[in-house]
Amino acid sequence: MAIPIALIDAFASAPFEGNQAAVCLLEEKKPEEWMRKVAAELNVSETAFLVKAEEGYHLRWFTPTAEAELSSEATLAAAHFLYERGLLQPQATARFHTRSGPLLARKRESGIQLDFPAEPARQAEAPEELIQGLGLIPRFVGHNRLGYLVEVDSETTVRDLKPDLSLIRGLPALMVMVTSRGRDYDFVSRVFVPANSMKEDSVTGTAHCALAPYWQRRLRKDEMLAYQASSRGGQLRLSLDQQRVRMTGDAVTVMTGWFHG
Structure with missing residues (x-):
């Protein structure tokens, strides 16, 4: 058939x-x-x-x-x-x-x-493997069932990041989300999947279930425009309502x- x-x-x-x-x-x-x-x-x-x-x-x-x-x-x-x-x-x-x-x-x-349901990340202590693997000192580190959310100082840092995935592969994390405020977007991000053969996810809405509530608090905005800055790249329009994330x-x-x- x-x-x-x-x-x-x-x-x-x-x-x-x-x-x-x-x-x-x-x-x-x-x-x-x-x-x-x-x-x-x-x-x-x-x-x-x-x-x-x-x-x-x-x-x-x-x-x-x-x-x-x-x-x-x-x-x-x-x-x-x-x-x-x-x-x-x-x-x-x-x-x-x-x-x-x-x-x-x-x-x-x-x-x-x-x-989709929101997946807020709570502030957490950054494991040494995460710091060494990313090669930077983060502004904020959060953790939830998806993995680690890491805010860094600038969009340039997000775009130029070359993590050592061998150092973060053993972390209790499905993904590592690195993010910052954006120049043309409310925020930008990249998402690494150390246990997966593809290593970096091109664009993933699931990660934005954590990123959106984080930046909602930081920017005091319920509607945002986000960009995932992988090599393929992708734009998401986000709105939050109680415990739900609507992504378009x-x-x-x-x-x-x-x-x-």
């Missing part, structure tokens, strides 16, 4: 920007091992697997090596896929049933808006095809 598949750049306004994600639309649920093999074959940051449900779609995400608990970029790509193919009308809300709970996406004039981004389909397996 041929399965429709698309390669989509999420949090991108043009091809070859943002974060790569694949979307597979399934007619029925597939075994976990099969999805793992497909994700490994596609070998992009995350692959989203969609199955139509009574209200919305069941959604699971896989990296090339493991299932992910949450993926904003693959969720954005999945919503873009449904809207672009006419499976959802522009005014309809995309409803996803996931292992992390229900997630919603809505089409806006400025892109597709996701609604564009997406671009760069390739479509069929998977025969």
Whole structure:
């Protein structure tokens, strides 16, 4: 059976920007091992697997090596896929049933808006491996279940940073988020994933679930424009409401095809 598949750049306004994600639309649920093999074959940051449900779609995400608990970029790509193919009308809300709970996406004039739980980081003592690995003295270090949030002195420091990932690989962290105020944006960031083979994430909305509440407090703003300054780069429009982060981004389909397996 041929399965429709698309390669989509999420949090991108043009091809070859943002974060790569694949979307597979399934007619029925597939075994976990099969999805793992497909994700490994596609070998992009995350692959989203969609199955139509009574209200919305069941959604699971896989990296090339493991299932992910949450993926904003693959969720954005999945919503873009449904809207672009006419499976959802522009005014309809995309409803996803996931292992992390229900997630919603809505089409806006400025892109597709996701609604995710906030993940505030609490101030924490910086481990020596983090200081040595980044090669700098941070202004602030916070920690949450995602990892470490590190504020540095300037956007130039963020952009020029060349961390020694071998020193931070053993930290209890899924990611290390390095951030500062921006020149043309409210704040900029880069996100390192030391335990992952890709080492640096191109653009990840999940990290902004921690970055947004941090900069909300620092800047006293509920709406912000953020930029993740990786080599591919990507822009996110953020708004906060109580314990939710709404992030809006564009997406671009760069390739479509069929998977025969």
